[in-house]
Structure formats: C-alpha cells, structure tokens
Amino acid sequence: MDRLYDCKVIGNYLYAVGASPTGSLGTYEFVFFKLDPANLSNYVKKTFDLNWFNDDFPTSLSTDGSNIYVSGFYRMTVSSGSALKLDLDLNVITTNVYPESNIAFAIGVNTKTKNIWIVSDTYLIIADPNLSTKKGVLLPQPAPSWFYSSLIFDMDGYGYISYGNRIFKYDENLNLIKTISLPDVISKLIFISDYIYATSGFKLYVLNRQLELITEISLNGYNFRGASFDNSHLYLAGWMDTGSGDVDWLVYRVDPLVSRLHLVVRGTDDGIYYRWMTSSWSQWVKLPGLTTDTAALAENRDKLFILVRGNDNGLWLSSIRIPTGEFLGWQNLPGTTPSRPAISINTKNSKLYIVVRGMDNGIYFRELNSSNWVKIPGSTIDAPSAVVLNDKLHIVVRGSDGASIYHGQFDLLSNKWLDWTKLTGSTPCAPSITTNGTHLFLAVRGYYNRIYVKVWSGSWEPWEMIPTGTTQSPPAIAWYNGKLYIFVRGDDNGIYYCWKTETGQWSAWKKLDGITPSTPAFVPPP
Structure with a gap:
C-alpha cells in the first residue's frame, strides 16, 4: 500500500508524494501523484527508485511554480539525505544525494533568491535550482533525540526552520539571525500574512517575523502535522487520545491574525x-x-x-x-x-x-x-x-x-x-x-x-x-x-x-x- 507524506496544490492540480512498496524485495521507492481536485479518482501515478535494493522515503514537497522539489532519504547500512526535481508531469529531471546528512526532512524554494533550501538532521543546505550544493551550515547542536522539521520563508527571503522545540531564523546567506524555544516539540510551521504559526504540543503559537510571541491558542489534540490555508482560514489536522487506548483525528479551523x-x-x-x-x-x-x-x-x-x-x-x-x-x-x-x-x-x-x-x-x-x-x-x-x-x-x-x-x-x-x-x-x-x-x-x-x-x-x-x-x-x-x-x-x-x-x-x-x-x-x- 502506498504511503503519502506531503501534498500541495500547484496550478489546477493536487500533487502528492509518498513511498510505494517495490514488491518481493520488501523495500520502498518514491511514488508521485498528480490528481484532479474535482475528481480525485482521476490521477496520474509514477514511481521512481533512487537507489535500487534499498528503501527510498520522501519527507516533503515544494515548488517554484514550474517544477516540483522533493526531499527524502535512501536507506542502506546508513541513510543519506536526498532531493529530486520533477516537472509538472512527474518526470524526474535531476536528483542529488547529500552524504553529510542522514535524512533530508524539509525542502523549500526561497521566495527571494529562488535557491533551494534543504533541512537535514544536522545540516542546512542551499542548492541551486538543479540541486547542486552551493553552501551548507551545521545546524545548532545538540540535535534533539526525535523531532519534526519544518521550513518556511517570508517575502523578504528569510528562512524559518523548526528543529525540535526551537525555531531558527536565517537570512538568505545562512547567517543565523535569531532563535526562540517553545515548550514542546514543533510539528509544523506556517507563514501567513506576516505572521508565523507554530504547532507545538497542545498549542498553536503565533509569532511575528522577529520571533516575538504574539499570542497562543490552546488545542485539544496534538501532533498537528497537517496544515493548509485557503486565504481565509487556517486548517490544522492532528489527533487526540480518547483515553481508552484509541485515538481520534481532529481538524481545527483557525481564523489567523491578519497583516494589515x-x-x-x-x-x-x-x-x-x-x-x-x-x-x-x-x-x-x-x-x-x-x-x-x-x-x-x-x-x-x-x-x-x-x-x-x-x-x-x-x-x-x-x-x-x-x-x-x-x-x-x-x-x-x-x-x-x-x-x-x-x-x-x-x-x-x-x-x-x-x-x-x-x-x-x-x-x-x-x-x-x-x-x-x-x-x-x-x-x-x-x-x-x-x-x-x-x-x-x-x-x-x-x-x-x-x-x-x-x-x-x-x-x-x-x-x-x-x-x-x-x-x-x-x-x-x-x-x-x-x-x-x-x-x-x-x-x-x-x-x-x-x-x-x-x-x-x-x-x-x-x-x-x-x-x-x-x-x-x-x-x-x-x-x-x-x-x-x-x-x-x-x-x-x-x-x-x-x-x-x-x-x-x-x-x-x-x-x-x-x-x-x-x-x-x-x-x-x-
């Protein structure tokens, strides 16, 4: 069964990325979907094996409007972070492996420079649009024992990276500008209208671009990894423990602060x-x-x-x-x-x-x-x-x-x-x-x-x-x-x-x- 990890609307289509079993080998390869939002049964599916006989797993998806960029990793005796560039018809244009990292957790296109940023478990990497490394810096250590990582940009090209319970702000040249810590592990970052939204534990935190806390909203659930903004409302998807050993999925609708x-x-x-x-x-x-x-x-x-x-x-x-x-x-x-x-x-x-x-x-x-x-x-x-x-x-x-x-x-x-x-x-x-x-x-x-x-x-x-x-x-x-x-x-x-x-x-x-x-x-x- 295919496992989907991220999706994004690009133009008139919904694109999704995940991992698909290769069959008798018991390993996984990248799988890509191009779906019609009006009829989700109408879709194109393609697979790609970055490293035969080994597991390939994606982690996130981004776009510059003309191409799709996917981060992930392949697993042998050790893991290595990887990235792929595809066209909008799901044809793989180029790939690259980043041996200095074990897992590439997040990928994004800088809104100002159009360079590709890749966040791994240890490094922050800038690559050109063809995924060739231009520069890299070691992320502040020590790394948390387990964490999610999320990457967003503001309109001036500053990047915001969640890493455990911390958020780092970098300029376009990878100079660290500021760091802030939240009480719990951060699941997701979202940038809306000059504000940064961070899901962490049972709360949604709202910060300005200087990483100053504006307000916080209590949530009944946690692990809110899913987030989408429709230009009016912010939707968050997570889950809660029912107390009987089961979990229920939750979807919140939040009216975001507006940058006026x-x-x-x-x-x-x-x-x-x-x-x-x-x-x-x-x-x-x-x-x-x-x-x-x-x-x-x-x-x-x-x-x-x-x-x-x-x-x-x-x-x-x-x-x-x-x-x-x-x-x-x-x-x-x-x-x-x-x-x-x-x-x-x-x-x-x-x-x-x-x-x-x-x-x-x-x-x-x-x-x-x-x-x-x-x-x-x-x-x-x-x-x-x-x-x-x-x-x-x-x-x-x-x-x-x-x-x-x-x-x-x-x-x-x-x-x-x-x-x-x-x-x-x-x-x-x-x-x-x-x-x-x-x-x-x-x-x-x-x-x-x-x-x-x-x-x-x-x-x-x-x-x-x-x-x-x-x-x-x-x-x-x-x-x-x-x-x-x-x-x-x-x-x-x-x-x-x-x-x-x-x-x-x-x-x-x-x-x-x-x-x-x-x-x-x-x-x-x-």
Whole structure:
C-alpha cells in the first residue's frame, strides 16, 4: 500500500508524494501523484527508485511554480539525505544525494533568491535550482533525540526552520539571525500574512517575523502535522487520545491574525478617519477626536497607536485593538508641538519612541513610558520623521534653511547622539523615513513636485525619482509585504498610492475614495 507524506496544490492540480512498496524485495521507492481536485479518482501515478535494493522515503514537497522539489532519504547500512526535481508531469529531471546528512526532512524554494533550501538532521543546505550544493551550515547542536522539521520563508527571503522545540531564523546567506524555544516539540510551521504559526504540543503559537510571541491558542489534540490555508482560514489536522487506548483525528479551523497596512487621514472636517488593507481595502471608519495635521502611526503587537497634534498643539495618543477594532480612547501626553509628531517602535523590546519639533524649533524625543524629553542638537522648521533600526533611533529633518535634508542617529543602548549627516539634494517639505528591518528608505518631495526615494544600508545610495506622479505635500513611505509603498495627497486632495514591484519597477498609481487636506499616514506591521 502506498504511503503519502506531503501534498500541495500547484496550478489546477493536487500533487502528492509518498513511498510505494517495490514488491518481493520488501523495500520502498518514491511514488508521485498528480490528481484532479474535482475528481480525485482521476490521477496520474509514477514511481521512481533512487537507489535500487534499498528503501527510498520522501519527507516533503515544494515548488517554484514550474517544477516540483522533493526531499527524502535512501536507506542502506546508513541513510543519506536526498532531493529530486520533477516537472509538472512527474518526470524526474535531476536528483542529488547529500552524504553529510542522514535524512533530508524539509525542502523549500526561497521566495527571494529562488535557491533551494534543504533541512537535514544536522545540516542546512542551499542548492541551486538543479540541486547542486552551493553552501551548507551545521545546524545548532545538540540535535534533539526525535523531532519534526519544518521550513518556511517570508517575502523578504528569510528562512524559518523548526528543529525540535526551537525555531531558527536565517537570512538568505545562512547567517543565523535569531532563535526562540517553545515548550514542546514543533510539528509544523506556517507563514501567513506576516505572521508565523507554530504547532507545538497542545498549542498553536503565533509569532511575528522577529520571533516575538504574539499570542497562543490552546488545542485539544496534538501532533498537528497537517496544515493548509485557503486565504481565509487556517486548517490544522492532528489527533487526540480518547483515553481508552484509541485515538481520534481532529481538524481545527483557525481564523489567523491578519497583516494589515493601516491608513489614517485627516478629513476636510478635521476629523480622523481610519481604514486598512490586506488583499483589499476596508471601509472608512471615523474615529473620535480632531486634528489639524497628519497623524503618526505605529503598530505594536495587537495594537495600532495613533498620535496626533491637537487644536491646542498638544500631543494626543490613542490606540485601536487590531483584532476587534475597539477604540481605546485618547490620552494627553506632556509637551506641545507646532508640527505633526513622529512615533516609532523598537521591535526588540516593544518600546515606543516619540519625536517632535518643539515650540522653539528644537528637536525632542522621549520613550513613551518616560516622563523626560531628550533634546537633540540642531533645529528644524518642519515635522521630523523617525524610525528605530538596530537599537538606533534614526531621525530625518528639513534644515532651518528650509531646504536641506539631515539624517541623525541616537544610540538607544549607550544613550549617545551620533551627530547629523547632511544629504545631497533639497526639499520644500518634511521628509519621511521607514525601514524593512535591514535598510532605511527615505522619501521627499523634490523639484517640480516630483517624488524621490533614497536607500540607506550603512551609507546613502543615490536618489531615485519615481517615474510618474507629483504632490504638493510631503510623501509618506513604508515597507509592507516585501514591497515599498508611497502614499501622497494629490493636487485634487485625493489619496493616491503606488509601490515598487519585485522586479524593481514602480506600479501605476491607484486612487482611493475620499479626500484629505494633509499627507496620509500609513504603517505596516513591525
């Protein structure tokens, strides 16, 4: 009887991989199925023996959309990890054996580099699309005595590997970024909309991409190795002990957390309006309160923080519970400002930092839970923009000459100011800065109201002009789901946005319903 170990929908077909007995030899070979989901009795079956007279077992299946990749192992006196590449008609294109490993537990196609990652019992291997080894690193030891292994990628090409009760985050060059341990062995990892879901023991854990725990959900069963997402719900398959020596199979349906791009604008009535986007935009919701300027936004775990300048130049902070949409009211913070404020989160410790232009044109910042404002050297005649990256608070401002652009850093670990750097170019408006966790992105309004973007990865790259579009207000910039987004107020007070595609091209501008007299404010998950 055939044993099936993994399956995946590719195009219009369901593909499954397993092991099939070879007959009188009592050994197994790879078996592949291509099934019609509308009629599962309509299928194509093919077998492949990687190593005759020995057992061949698959473990997982992945795809780049054009090919199928299968991990597994063959067993002689010792086992060796193996991988196969097939076309969509189940013809084997190439195979490879990795003698440095005993079992290849998981295989995946990196979403950014398109390289093939193979997770074994001891090594993490990068191979090219033809399965030739490019690089390998030893997984952190000691290896657990028994474990499952699962491999997923986010949209920026970071890989997340479960190994016993631990999750490892690697960059595309196999540098280990972070490790987290859960209480029990992890059965499965799933990546949905900027969040990582891990089944472990009797619980489903939800983490962000920094491997910070967001929430956990108790499950009645365990060993939830089966998981599928239909763009609306997450389905988990596992089993539970009935207490009488039998087991019952369980299927859970979970409503996943949603990675949202949050948008807040000032209305023509000075009201504050909010909506969000996943695969489509929600309706506008009018929030309590008024503002005379653009809001500042930050998301921290399950809350969206909204900071505005009031009619009295005071600072007012509110928040929304993202899962429920509950508005939690306004809080008046110490201090005043003649311009819109800035707010940013340090994802390493979830601290929120507020940066403002003072009534004396000085530049001040404070941690939300601190009562003390810190004055930074220098001055500005406009609103600052700020973001935290690698424990440094990065601040960009328009200079007192009304045109120059300055970038400065405050080291949050040593509490030291690291001075200003004057950038090339000029702007008649406040600049806007964001990060994707590794780089800074700066947007300004330039000559003839065109929009320019600049990238920092330790030093600043040349300016890039967005090919189309103009604005008479400061542009807003943020990184969301692997893309760089720009929002602007149009000459007609309309709300427009575009993004930079994976090929490096800028999309056409899209217009949202509604109008605003100020720059839109938007923020993605941290």
